[in-house]
Amino acid sequence: MxxxxxxxxxxxxxxxxxxxxxxxxxxxxxxxxxxxxxxxxxxxxxxxxxxxxxxxxxxxxxxxxxxxxxxxxxxxxxxxxxxxxxxxxxxxxxxxxxxxxxxxxxxxxxxxxxxxxxxxxxxxxxxxxxxxxxxxxxxxxxxxxxxxxxxxxxxxxxxxxxxxxMDRVSLVRPGHKLIALPSSGLHSNGFSLARKVLFEKMGMKFDDDFNGQPLIQALLEPTNIYVKTFKALKNEIVAMAHITGGGIVENLPRVLPENLMAEVKRDAIRVLPIFELMSEHVERDEMFRAFNMGVGMILVVEESDVEKVLAETDGYLIGEIKEGKREAKLI
Known part of the structure; x- marks a missing residue:
């Protein structure tokens, strides 16, 4: 046997x-x-x-x-x-x-x-x-x-x-500024929607040219890691929000007290080309709920520290903290 x-x-x-x-x-x-x-x-x-x-x-x-x-x-x-x-x-x-x-x-x-x-x-x-x-x-x-x-x-x-x-939420105050650290692309969220739009709806292929490179290379661009930025600017950061699934609107409120809101200027966000491409087939609000839209991390900083943080990162201002209902409001 x-x-x-x-x-x-x-x-x-x-x-x-x-x-x-x-x-x-x-x-x-x-x-x-x-x-x-x-x-x-x-x-x-x-x-x-x-x-x-x-x-x-x-x-x-x-x-x-x-x-x-x-x-x-x-x-x-x-x-x-x-x-x-x-x-x-x-x-x-x-x-x-x-x-x-x-x-x-x-x-x-x-x-x-x-x-x-x-x-x-x-x-x-x-x-x-x-x-x-x-x-x-x-x-x-x-x-x-x-x-x-x-x-x-x-x-x-x-x-x-x-x-x-560890308790960063209690430190957030009205007048604090919001600085966006750019993402490298989709990072690791929203790919079920992205695949449906790009490959099923639009009929694109892996080797299709996208901004001078194969589409698959743009999609597989690895997620930015912000550890070194955190270490370098720890004393200037009040709070941080990692923008993953749920986008800015669902992740930014996680660092807010109940009586404060984050007012984000939609037009200030440097939307990456891959999101612009998909937005032809997805409603704008849905895009901001599913994807990071080009923002991988948001820093909450004192106004007096804005200049230093901007000088030492590739970040840019996208809004500020105000009194109001705990939410991230895109205006």
Whole structure:
């Protein structure tokens, strides 16, 4: 009677081991002070940073959404890892947490070592841009759960904040100014709508020219990471809002007290060409609810700090804080 192996069932242990060997140098390239040990243990270890009076650990988790579908269909896998890190660390800094380390979860129907290595290379690059360490992860080969070519990603970022600095909402006052930090494109939100508009409604293809580059390159442009900006301007920032799903109108109110509103000048927003293209087929209000529209992060700053923040970033003024119902109002 013939015997059945794990590989016959669709799980290749040897491929998994090969993948681990491939990513060892990638993981090592993200090492920063605080990392204890290396890849291969049962858990990653990171020493609690010194210099905090009342350190609080913060954690954030996220995925990349249906942007992964475009990466899989196009065969371009080296950028979505950057997105994965970005979506987590950009949330952390909004609570004034400095990212310390990152872990990833990669699930697939059949482990393609080259594809998985490219994905982790992107994750490592995202960690370097975030000045945090990739200290571990999990790779799951699950035939029957996913098709052979499909994979899914989840990420987990952990950082440390000073307890006294975490409550940013109570610091927001009337007269504070709103500075937009540009996005690089869609970032990692709204791709279900974008795919329907661009490929189903408009009939576009991956290699169609868009502003001098293939459309797929514009769509897969990785999410901007704002960690270094946060670190450089921490003392000048009152509050921060990461503009993700829900756009400005749903994310900006998260940093507002009940008695204050954010008045945003719609015409001041530097809308990116990809959003202009899609707006031909999507109502304006729906565009602002689904997409970042060119604004990846909004900083709330004192009027006296505006000049410095503008000088040290590529940001620009889009509005201010006023008394009123807690909402972000586009005027």
């Amino acid at each position: 013939s015997q059945i192996s794990y590989k016959d069932a669709g799980v290749d242990i040897d491929a998994g081991n090969s993948f681990v060997e491939n990513i060892k140098p990638l993981v090592k390239s993200t090492k920063i002070p605080g990392v204890l040990g290396g890849i291969g243990s049962f858990a990653g270890a990171f020493e609690l940073p010194k210099g905090f009076n009342e350190p609080v650990m913060l954690a954030a988790t996220d995925g990349v959404g249906t942007k992964l579908k475009l990466a899989i269909d196009s065969g371009i896998h080296n950028t979505v890892g950057i997105d994965l890190v970005a979506m987590c660390v950009n949330d952390l800094i909004c609570n004034f947490g400095t990212p310390s380390f990152f872990l990833d979860y990669y699930a697939t129907g059949k482990l393609d070592v080259n594809v998985a290595t490219n994905v982790v290379a992107g994750i490592a690059e995202g960690c370097k841009r975030s000045e945090c360490a990739l200290i571990g992860g999990e790779t799951a080969e699950m035939p029957g759960m996913y098709s052979e070519d499909d994979y899914d990603l989840a990420g987990f970022a952990v950082g440390v904040a000073e307890k006294s600095q």
